[in-house]
Amino acid sequence: DQQVKQNSPSLSVQEGRISILNCDYTNSMFDYFLWYKKYPAEGPTFLISISSIKDKNEDGRFTVFLNKSAKHLSLHIVPSQPGDSAVYFCASSARDTGKLIFGQGTTLQVKP
Amino acid sequence: DAGITQSPRHKVTETGTPVTLRCHQTENHRYMYWYRQDPGHGLRLIHYSYGVKDTDKGEVSDGYSVSRSKTEDFLLTLESATSSQTSVYFCAIKPGHAYEQYFGPGTRLTVT
Numbered sequence: 001d002q003q004v005k006q007n008s009p010s011l012s013v014q015e016g017r018i019s020i021l022n023c024d025y026t027n028s029m030f031d032y033f034l035w036y037k038k039y040p041a042e043g044p045t046f047l048i049s050i051s052s053i054k055d056k057n058e059d060g061r062f063t064v065f066l067n068k069s070a071k072h073l074s075l076h077i078v079p080s081q082p083g084d085s086a087v088y089f090c091a092s093s094a095r096d097t098g099k100l101i102f103g104q105g106t107t108l109q110v111k112p
Numbered sequence: 113d114a115g116i117t118q119s120p121r122h123k124v125t126e127t128g129t130p131v132t133l134r135c136h137q138t139e140n141h142r143y144m145y146w147y148r149q150d151p152g153h154g155l156r157l158i159h160y161s162y163g164v165k166d167t168d169k170g171e172v173s174d175g176y177s178v179s180r181s182k183t184e185d186f187l188l189t190l191e192s193a194t195s196s197q198t199s200v201y202f203c204a205i206k207p208g209h210a211y212e213q214y215f216g217p218g219t220r221l222t223v224t
Contacts, residue, residue, distance in 0.1 A: 004154075006154075008116075009152075032211045034211065034212060036215075041215050041217075041218070042217060042218070043116075043202055043204075043215035043216050043218050044202070044215045045153070045215070046212045046214065048214075049211065049212060065191065083131055089155065091155075093211050095211075098143060098160070098162065099145075099160065099170070100155075100159060100211075100213055101157075102147075102154040102155040102156070103154050104152055104153060104154040105154050
C-alpha cells in the first residue's frame with residue numbers, strides 16, 4: 001500500500017521555465033510534508049517543507065503547495081536551472097511517529 | 113553538512129555472508145534511521161532508533177538487524193546477505209524537535 005505516490009517518474013523542462021513536480025498521499029493523519037533533492041552518488045538533501053495548517057510555503061525559487069482536500073502537494077521551481085537536474089522525493093510524516101514515508105521519486109532534467 | 117558519515121561507502125560481498133554497515137554522527141541527535149533506496153521504490157525505512165538501545169522496525173526490516181550502543185553510532189547488519197539486498201543504504205538523523213531528517217552520503221552494497 002503506497003501511502004505517498006509520485007506518478008511521474010521523469011520530467012524534462014527548458015532552462016528558465018517552470019518545473020512542477022507532483023505528489024499524492026492517502027493517509028489523512030499526515031501533518032507535515034517535505035521535498036528532498038538527490039544528486040547521483042550523494043545522499044538526499046532537504047529542500048523545503050510545509051505544515052498541514054498551511055497551503056503554501058515559498059523559499060526563493062522553490063514553492064510548495066498543499067491541497068489537503070485533494071491530498072495533493074506540488075513543488076514549483078521557477079525559473080528552472082540546469083543545476084536543478086536531480087531526483088526529487090516527496091515525503092510525508094505524522095507527528096506521533098517520527099518517521100517519514102517517501103514517494104518513488106521524479107527525475108527532473110532541465111535542458112540548457 | 114549534517115555531520116553524518118557512513119562506512120564503508122562501497123562494498124561487494126557474496127551471498128550468505130554477514131555484512132555490517134556503520135553510521136556515525138557528530139551531532140548527538142537522539143533519532144537515527146536506516147533506509148534503502150531502490151529504483152521505483154524511493155526510500156524505504158528499514159529500522160530506526162530513538163535512543164541508545166532503543167530501536168524499532170520499519171517497513172522492510174526482514175533480514176536486517178540494528179544496534180545502537182552509543183548515541184553517535186547506529187549499525188545495520190545483514191545476518192546472511194542475499195542478492196535482493198543489493199541496494200544503496202542511507203543513514204539519517206533527525207533533530208528531536210524537527211520533522212526533517214538529514215542524510216548521510218550512502219553505502220552502495222552489491223551482493224553477488
